[in-house]
Structure formats: structure tokens, C-alpha cells
Amino acid sequence: xxxxxxxxxxxxxxxxxxxxxxxxxxxxxxxxxxxxxxxxxxxxxxxxxxxxxxxxxxxxxxxxxxxxxxxxxxxxxxxxxxxxxxxxxxxxxxxxxxxxxxxxxxxxxxxxxxxxxxxxxxxxxxxxxxxxxxxxxxxxxxxxxxxxxxxxxxxxxxxxxxxxxxxxxxxxxxxxxxxxxxxxxxxxxxxxxxxxxxxxxxxxxxxxxxxxxxxxxxxxxxxxxxxxxxxxxxxxxxxxxxxxxxxxxxxxxxxxxxxxxxxxxxxxxxxxxxxxxxxxxxxxxxxxxxxxxxxxxxxxxxxxxxxxxxxxxxxxxxxxxxxxxxxxxxxxxxxxxxxxxxxxxxxxxxxxxxxxxxxxxxxxxxxxxxxxxxxxxxxxxxxxxxxxxxxxxxxxxxxxxxxxxxxxxxxxxxxxxxxxxxxxxxxxxxxxxxxxxxxxxxxxxxxxxxxxxxxxxxxxxxxxxxxxxxxxxxxxxxxxxxxxxxxxxxxxxxxxxxxxxxxxxxxxxxxxxxxxxxxxxxxxxxxxxxxxxxxxxxxxxxxxxxxxxxxxxxxxxxxxxxxxxxxxxxxxxxxxxxxxxxxxxxxxxxxxxxxxxxxxxxxxxxxxxxxxxxxxxxxxxxxxxxxxxxxxxxxxxxxxxxxxxxxxxxxxxxxxxxxxxxxxxxxxxxxxxxxxxxxxxxxxxxxxxxxxxxxxxxxxxxxxxxxxxxxxxxxxxxxxxxxxxxxxxxxxxxxxxxxxxxxxxxxxxxxxxxxxxxxxxxxxxxxxxxxxxxxxxxxxxxxxxxxxxxxxxxxxxxxxxxxxxxxxxx
DNA sequence: TCCTCCCGCCAAGCA
DNA sequence: TGCTTGGCGGGAGGA
Numbered sequence: 105x106x107x108x109x110x111x112x113x114x115x116x117x118x119x120x121x122x123x124x125x126x127x128x129x130x131x132x133x134x135x136x137x138x139x140x141x142x143x144x145x146x147x148x149x150x151x152x153x154x155x156x157x158x159x160x161x162x163x164x165x166x167x168x169x170x171x172x173x174x175x176x177x178x179x180x181x182x183x184x185x186x187x188x189x190x191x192x193x194x195x196x197x198x199x200x201x202x203x204x205x206x207x208x209x210x211x212x213x214x215x216x217x218x219x220x221x222x223x224x225x226x227x228x229x230x231x232x233x234x235x236x237x238x239x240x241x242x243x244x245x246x247x248x249x250x251x252x253x254x255x256x257x258x259x260x261x262x263x264x265x266x267x268x269x270x271x272x273x274x275x276x277x278x279x280x281x282x283x284x285x286x287x288x289x290x291x292x293x294x295x296x297x298x299x300x301x302x303x304x305x306x307x308x309x310x311x312x313x314x315x316x317x318x319x320x321x322x323x324x325x326x327x328x329x330x331x332x333x334x335x336x337x338x339x340x341x342x343x344x345x346x347x348x349x350x351x352x353x354x355x356x357x358x359x360x361x362x363x364x365x366x367x368x369x370x371x372x373x374x375x376x377x378x379x380x381x382x383x384x385x386x387x388x389x390x391x392x393x394x395x396x397x398x399x400x401x402x403x404x405x406x407x408x409x410x411x412x413x414x415x416x417x418x419x420x421x422x423x424x425x426x427x428x429x430x431x432x433x434x435x436x437x438x439x440x441x442x443x444x445x446x447x448x449x450x451x452x453x454x455x456x457x458x459x460x461x462x463x464x465x466x467x468x469x470x471x472x473x474x475x476x477x478x479x480x481x482x483x484x485x486x487x488x489x490x491x492x493x494x495x496x497x498x499x500x501x502x503x504x505x506x507x508x509x510x511x512x513x514x515x516x517x518x519x520x521x522x523x524x525x526x527x528x529x530x531x532x533x534x535x536x537x538x539x540x541x542x543x544x545x546x547x548x549x550x551x552x553x554x555x556x557x558x559x560x561x562x563x564x565x566x567x568x569x570x571x572x573x574x575x576x577x578x579x580x581x582x583x584x585x586x587x588x589x590x591x592x593x594x595x596x597x598x599x600x601x602x603x604x605x606x607x608x609x610x611x612x613x614x615x616x617x618x619x620x621x622x623x624x625x626x627x628x629x630x631x632x633x634x635x636x637x638x639x640x641x642x643x644x645x646x647x648x649x650x651x652x653x654x655x656x657x658x659x660x661x662x663x664x665x666x667x668x669x670x671x672x673x674x675x676x677x678x679x680x681x682x683x684x685x686x687x688x689x690x691x692x693x694x695x696x697x698x699x700x701x702x703x704x705x706x707x708x709x710x711x712x713x714x715x716x717x718x719x720x721x722x723x724x725x726x727x728x729x730x731x732x733x734x735x736x737x738x739x740x741x742x743x744x745x746x747x748x749x750x751x752x753x754x755x756x757x758x759x760x761x762x763x764x765x766x767x768x769x770x771x772x773x774x775x776x777x778x779x780x781x782x783x784x785x786x787x788x789x790x791x792x793x794x795x796x797x798x799x800x801x802x803x804x805x806x807x808x809x810x811x812x813x814x815x816x817x818x819x820x821x822x823x824x825x826x827x828x829x830x831x832x833x834x835x836x837x838x839x840x841x842x843x844x845x846x847x848x849x850x851x852x853x854x855x856x857x858x859x860x861x862x863x864x865x866x867x868x869x870x871x872x873x874x875x876x877x878x879x880x881x882x883x884x885x886x887x888x889x890x891x892x893x894x895x896x897x898x899x900x901x902x903x904x905x906x907x908x909x910x911x912x913x914x
Numbered sequence: 915t916c917c918t919c920c921c922g923c924c925a926a927g928c929a
Numbered sequence: 930t931g932c933t934t935g936g937c938g939g940g941a942g943g944a
Contacts, residue, residue, distance in 0.1 A: 200942050203920070230933090242922070245935060262929075262933065350935075394937060400919055425917075 205401055209247050209408035211237050216267045226267040228257060246350065250405035253329075253354035276330075277362060277434045283330050284359030289377065293364055296376050330355050353378055353395075354402045361412065367429035370417055371399050403427055 201207070212233065220226050228248070234241045248265060251257045255272040257265045329352055356378055360369045375395035406412045411431035417424045 200918090200920070205919075240921080241933085242935075243920085245933090249935075390938075396917095397919065397938075398936085400917090404919080 204404065205243060205246060206404040206408050208237060208239055208243055209405045212244070212247050213408060216269065218270045220267060220269045220271075222271075227260065228265040228267055230263045230265070246401050247405055249350040250354045250402050253351040254358070254409070256409075274432065274434070277358070277432065279330050280355055280359045281362035281434045283355075284363040287359070289360055289363045292377050292380065293360065293369075293373055296373050296380075350398060350402065353398055354406070357399060357402050358406070358411070361427070361429035361431075362434050368415060368417060368426050369429075370424045370426035371396055371403075372424060374399055 215233070215236075216226055216228075230241060230244055230248075233239075233244055237244075248257055248259075252259065252265075255268060255276045256270065257267055260266050329349070357369070357374055360374055360377065361367045375392055378395050378399075379391055403412060403414070406427075407414065409431075411429065412427040413430045415426050415428045417426040
């Protein structure tokens with residue numbers, strides 16, 4: 105076994121010895137029969153010869169017999185014998201399937217425990233393995249290389265490896281996911297899909313500019329092996345070939361699964377990406393075929409590990425082989441639920457031992473190496489700030505801030521909207537960190553006695569409605585209605601405050617303008633999400649039903665907060681569930697919006713009202729709701745999950761939000777805004793802001809703050825200064841504002857700003873394009889399936905383009 | 915016919 | 930120099 109080549113060599117020798125005088129071998133002289141259409145191939149010939157020649161003597165005899173060729177009878181006999189031998193040989197030989205790498209890998213894995221005891225190391229001796237498994241050494245290398253890429257084994261010395269089992273797997277997968285994200289594999293996949301859609305795969309084709317830039321950006325990270333601390337990598341050949349190594353390819357392949365949603369990767373795409381990183385210009389067919397071969401090798405091993413499963417993706421151009429990730433879900437660094445529960449330990453899945461938050465933080469924001477995290481320095485501040493505030497809150501005798509329910513709603517919407525965008529810039533780890541730090545006890549719960557007694561809920565949004573509930577709000581001043589998308593929970597809360605208005609559920613497609621052929625998908629997804637939401641909320645709801653009598657006095661704000669907590673607790677489950685559900689949903693975009701409450705007592709008595717309300721006197725029945733700056737912001741379904749973080753509390757904090765993170769725009773059109781802002785009625789934005797500021801006691805009652813001075817442009821970053829969006833903001837429109845909290849002397853900074861377009865264009869167009877209005881002139885803000893709907897600018901900000909939605913997969 | 919992937923040549927690099 | 934390691938592509942088996 106150690107010398108399989110020698111065997112082959114021997115047989116080849118035999119072959120060469122025999123062939124000169126062995127004509128009949130290729131054309132068995134069967135009487136009255138034409139020679140086989142398919143002449144014997146060298147390989148089958150060889151196989152036959154091996155079997156026939158196994159005893160050397162017989163071989164010689166045969167040769168002698170053949171060379172003699174004196175007797176035709178003998179020859180015929182011999183040929184028949186050979187045929188029989190060949191048949192026997194073929195029957196006795198394991199079939200191709202039985203020799204597959206996958207099966208071999210199964211056998212290999214069966215030799216070692218999944219989780220070996222750390223105390224006793226298992227060593228792998230290649231010679232032993234090859235002998236025991238009756239396999240060529242070469243094949244073992246294939247397996248070992250892939251296992252090495254997952255740090256399940258590591259090379260110790262020549263012929264010797266150490267078996268780690270699956271202990272390192274979660275950590276490895278996390279690392280790979282992170283690197284995959286950094287390498288922008290999602291963009292590359294999308295680019296390839298887009299290109300596929302546009303052109304046929306053209307080996308000699310020019311390098312697509314977009315693709316080139318996408319690859320170029322990833323080339324910075326170069327093809328290298330992702331190592332784990334503590335798992336030393338000692339490849340036999342440390343340079344030269346390492347970049348093409350099966351190990352590296354395997355890691356990249358795994359990365360593709362980990363970063364894509366759904367976690368299905370076609371071989372074609374994977375091969376193209378792997379080639380693309382290597383040398384895109386040599387994208388010829390043979391290279392492509394070779395990559396595919398290797399990917400099959402890798403896929404076989406990964407399948408044996410039950411990390412992936414073969415599937416088929418049916419596209420317009422037919423059925424394509426693909427693989428689906430069936431391995432463990434790779435959570436971003438920590439398991440937030442656990443973290444929240446224990447609150448003192450940061451528990452990464454593998455987590456040998458990362459005992460403190462400091463270490464967890466280190467893991468999240470490692471100082472070494474190039475990190476995309478650099479653009480999220482604000483998050484570090486945020487985390488610290490949250491920590492500080494939580495400390496303050498916990499030590500404070502009473503709740504630090506009493507906010508009204510309506511204020512809470514507004515801010516929740518605002519924060520959710522902004523945070524959904526903001527968080528989309530964050531890596532998964534950062535999000536996890538954020539979730540981990542916003543533990544439920546940090547949420548200030550308003551005291552029921554101090555909350556205004558609320559009117560009964562209208563229940564306008566039926567329970568059966570999806571979690572994203574469109575409602576129409578009439579706008580008394582402009583005479584037009586606003587369509588707002590709300591989560592059912594939020595809509596429910598909102599309707600509590602708006603008894604005076606008819607709120608009508610609308611078909612999603614009508615409001616969003618998403619193409620009708622996608623409506624089904626959308627509805628299905630929304631329904632499913634709604635179901636999920638309901639399902640998850642069920643315990644809460646039933647509890648609520650049981651406790652309804654006592655809870656009548658409970659404020660909406662409290663409910664909202666509690667719901668938030670429930671949502672937060674269920675966040676992880678939801679994410680998992682909706683990940684499954686959103687196989688294609690990731691390509692679908694939901695609108696989101698928020699609502700600004702406006703009181704009737706805008707002129708003059710606002711302060712009074714505000715005061716009254718603070719005292720719980722001001723009846724909310726007098727509160728009218730308008731939506732002067734409602735934005736309809738499309739976002740992927742996946743981000744809706746992100747949106748569900750209302751546990752963020754309204755404690756004054758030093759919050760730095762991305763300057764582009766909050767979008768505010770009139771629902772209908774700019775002309776509406778213009779008419780609104782030029783009318784005698786006060787600017788809704790300023791009214792809203794005054795209302796809010798007074799409402800939460802950030803400005804004294806009676807003080808009216810004009811829109812522009814207060815809603816001043818806050819220089820959040822240099823970018824916002826130069827952003828075409830900010831320069832184009834119309835008068836009276838909120839760009840940014842700061843809340844000053846007298847309670848703990850900290851600022852609450854918001855910035856509202858349209859995104860910077862990729863290229864300079866008409867300011868008006870920028871605004872209109874981004875804040876596409878349902879029912880407006882551009883009624884179809886549909887989005888492209890070729891991208892996740894987002895593009896990052898060089899500053900790392902987010903821009904959501906409005907493009908066609910094309911669901912490519914069945 | 916095409917997908918799948920076994921097989922082994924042969925070169926790089928190590929001992 | 931012999932051995933280990935592993936890239937690579939031909940071509941066979943199977944659907």
C-alpha cells in the first residue's frame with residue numbers, strides 16, 4: 105500500500121511488455137461481431153491486466169501464450185477467460201461510490217472521537233491510516249487538508265497529525281465568517297450573479313469593472329490561511345503552493361456559506377470567486393473545471409462532517425449543483441441570550457475561557473490587524489456610555505428619566521429606523537455586543553402612577569396582520585394621508601393614542617409599491633413573520649390576557665417596554681426562525697417608518713398641554729397624529745429582525761449615530777413638504793420637536809424652539825458637511841439635533857440626513873430617489889435581488905438604492 | 915450528455 | 930537523494 109505507484113508501474117510495465125504483441129486485447133476477436141464501439145481504454149485495459157497478471161507466473165504464461173498465437177482456439181479461450189476475469193475483477197472491486205472521498209472520510213472520522221478529551225491527544229499516523237483504510241496516501245491528504253482548514257487536525261510533523269476533533273470548530277467558523285465578511289464575499293457573490301444574469305459566462309470576456317473593483321477590494325486581504333490562536337499551522341510547503349492549497353480553498357468555500365443568506369452556494373459561484381481571487385484574468389475553462397473538481401473534493405469532506413448538504417438550485421438556465429450549509433449556525437462571537445442572562449460572563453461558543461467583558465470586548469474589537477470595526481468607533485463609545493448609564497441607573501433611587509408613552513414611541517421609531525441602518529453597518533459581533541449590553545434591567549420602567557391614563561386600544565390592526573402593518577393617517581393640513589409601516593406591536597401602540605382617526609390596513613404592495621409579482625412573496629414572508637411574531641408573543645399575549653384586569657392601568661409605554669423586552673429575549677430565536685423562512689426573503693425589502701405625534705395645541709398651548717400631560721392630565725384624546733416626516737425606508741427582511749431592538753432605552757446618553765442613519769422625508773412628495781412648510785401652520789418638524797423636547801423635559805415648558813436653530817445641523821462627521829444630502833435639505837427639515845439632558849448632563853444627539861448618492865446628481869432627485877414615495881410619481885421602489893440592497897460608501901455609510909427586485913432562485 | 919470525482923503523474927520542498 | 934506533500938487534469942463511472 106505504501107507503494108501504490110509501484111504497483112501501477114509494474115502493471116504498466118506489463119502492459120508495455122504485452123501490448124506490442126497483444127493486438128487482440130484491444131479488439132477481442134469475437135466471431136461475427138464487430139469490435140466494441142468503445143475500444144478499451146488504457147485504464148480498463150490496465151485493470152484487466154492487473155487482475156490477469158497478478159500472479160507473475162500466470163502473466164508470463166499468458167504472455168508466452170499470446171506471443172505464440174499458434175492456436176486460435178487457445179486464443180479465443182484466453183480471451184473469454186480474460187473477459188470472465190475482468191467481470192470477476194470488476195465485481196470484486198468496490199464500486200466507484202464505495203471508493204468515494206466522502207465515504208473514505210466517514211471511515212476516517214469514525215476512527216476518532218468528535219470531542220476528544222483534551223488530556224489525551226490523539227495522533228494520526230498517515231501510514232497507519234492508509235494501511236487500515238486500504239487507501240492511497242494521496243486521498244488521505246485530501247481529507248486531512250480539509251480537516252486542517254477547520255482546525256480539526258493539525259500537522260505535527262512528517263506523517264504525523266494531531267486530532268482535535270470538533271473542539272475548535274465554532275471558533276474556526278466564527279473566524280471564517282468574520283474574514284468572509286471582511287473580504288466582502290457577499291458583494292462578490294452578488295456581483296457574479298448579476299453578471300451571470302447579464303451575460304453568459306465568458307472566459308475571454310473583459311473583466312467587468314464592477315466585479316473587478318469588488319475583487320480588488322477583497323484582494324487586499326489576499327488568499328491566506330486563517331489561523332486560530334493556539335492552533336499552530338505547520339504546512340509542509342509553507343510558500344509557493346499554499347495559496348492554492350486545498351486548505352485555503354476549503355476555508356474560502358466555508359466562508360461563502362457563512363456570509364451568504366440563504367446559506368446556499370453553488371459550485372459555479374464558489375469556483376468563480378476562488379478563481380477571481382486568485383487570478384481573475386485567467387478565467388479560462390480548464391481552470392474553472394479544476395476548481396470545480398477541487399470543490400467537489402472539499403464538498404465531499406464537508407458533507408461527511410455534516411456541515412453541508414448537496415442541493416440543487418434551479419435557475420433560468422437550468423439546474424445547478426449547489427451546497428447548503430447544514431452545520432452549526434455561526435453566531436457572532438457570543439451567545440447573547442446567555443450573556444444577558446449571566447451578564448458577567450462573555451461566553452463565546454467555543455469558549456474555552458473568556459471570562460470577562462473586557463476580554464469579550466477584546467475579541468470583538470481586536471486591536472491587531474485591519475478591522476472594519478474602525479468605522480464603528482462610535483459603537484465603542486456607545487457601549488461605554490451604555491455601561492456608564494446602566495451603572496447610574498442601577499444606583500439611582502428612581503428612574504432617571506420619565507418619558508411619556510408617545511415620546512417613547514417616537515423615539516423608538518426613530519431609534520429603530522436609525523439603528524436598523526446603523527446596525528447594518530456593524531458586524532455581527534458588534535451587534536451581539538450591543539445586545540449583550542442592553543440587558544433588560546437597564547431599561548427604565550416608567551412608574552405607572554406617573555403615566556397618563558390612556559384610552560382604550562382601538563385594535564385597528566388586526567392580530568392576523570403581519571408584523572409589518574401599514575396604516576393610513578390622514579393629514580389634516582395638507583389634505584393627504586400618510587402611509588406608515590409599523591410593526592404590529594408598534595401599530596397597536598400607536599392606535600392607542602389616536603382614537604380620532606381612521607386607521608386602515610392596506611395591502612402591502614399598494615403601499616410599498618413593490619411589484620405585484622413579488623407581493624406574494626412579500627405577503628408570505630410578512631405573514632410568516634407575523635406568525636412567528638405572534639407565536640413568539642403568544643406567551644406574553646396569553647399572560648396579558650390573564651392579567652388584563654390588573655393591567656388596565658398599565659401604560660402603553662410599559663407595554664411597549666415589556667414587549668421590547670420580550671422581543672429582545674426572543675430576538676435570537678426569531679433570527680434563527682426567520683433565517684430559515686427567509687430563504688428568498690433576504691431579497692425582499694420591507695418599508696419601515698415612524699410616526700411623529702403632534703398635538704392639536706400646537707399654537708401656544710403646546711407647553712401647557714405638555715405640562716398637563718406630564719402631570720397626567722392632558723388627555724391624549726386631544727392628540728392628533730400626523731406624519732410630517734415619515735420616511736419609507738426599504739430594508740431587507742433580515743434587517744427587520746435587527747429593527748426589533750426596542751429595548752434600547754431612553755436614558756440620555758452620548759449617542760453618536762451615523763450621519764446617514766436616519767432618513768426623514770415626506771411620504772408623498774417634496775411638493776407636499778414645501779406646501780406644508782410654507783403654510784401658515786407651524787413646521788411639523790419643529791412642532792414635533794418642541795413637543796418632544798417639552799414632553800421629556802429637555803426644554804422648559806413654554807419655550808418654543810424654532811425649527812432651524814434647534815434642529816440645527818450637527819456636525820457629526822466631516823462627511824456630513826460635504827454630503828450632497830445635507831446641502832440639499834430643504835428648509836425646516838430636520839438634519840440633526842441634540843437633546844440636552846439636564847438630568848445627567850449628557851447630550852442626545854441625532855442626525856437626520858439623506859444618504860450620499862454614489863455620483864453627483866440633482867439634489868431634488870437625490871431626495872426623491874431615496875425617499876421614494878408610495879403612490880408618488882415613482883411608484884415602484886422595488887429593489888434588486890442582485891444586491892442586498894445596500895452599498896457602502898467609502899466612509900462606511902449606508903446607502904440603500906432603489907432597484908428592481910428580481911428573485912432569481914426558485 | 916454532463917455531472918461527479920477517482921486516480922495518479924509529477925513537481926515542490928523537506929529531512 | 931529519497932520521501933512527503935499536494936496541485937493538477939485526464940478520463941471513467943453514473944445519473
